[in-house]
Amino acid sequence: MPKEGMLRLVVDEGGQIWPDLGQKLPGRGAYLCMQESCIQGINDKRLQPLKAKFTITLPQWSALQERISLVVEKQLQQMFTRLRITGVIGRDAVMHRLWNNAPLLLLLADDAGDALYRQIDDAVQKRKQARLKTEMVRVSSKLWLGEKFGRENVAIAGIDASGPSAAIADKLNQYCVWHRHIKALG
DSSP, X not given: OOGGGEEEEEEOTTXXXXXXXXXXXXXXXXXXXXXXXXXXXXXXXXXXXXXXXXXXXXXXXXXXXXXXHHHHHHHHHHHHHHHTTTOEESHHHHHHHHTSOSOEEEEEETTSOHHHHHHHHXXXXXXXXXXXXXXXXXXXOHHHHHHHTTSSOOSEEEEEOSTTHHHHHHHHHXXXXXXXXXXXXX
């Protein structure tokens, strides 16, 4: 996998492993695949090979899992704060934006309801047939998405994924997926 699709881990002086989202912290690092199939198989035993390269203390997978969750959550909050002014919230606003030809990232809450999911999925399929860039990512809940936009509950939101916002939308998509995978481990 390319490094950009993985999470860099660094080891501090105390032997603790930390996530490095920006991939800029000093020192040597190791990369962690954040795909669901990879993350489900991680445990302290799978971290053993890091002992050959680094002085680490084990066990620490549960602590590392919590650190990753906190770092990704904090990064997501910062990104959502910056994107609040360009994002559209709610079914009607998102449906209106879907008729625009601009690339779009859609965030759909798992508890949004089947009718909304079918309606949005149908519109996304039509956009894809017209070769319009549209990404849809599922997030944990309306409450979680609402918190990110400073609202009580948000079932669906759309983020512009064109121009200068494209890179931010790509990272937001990636971090939402990572957040979902790490939370699924519970």
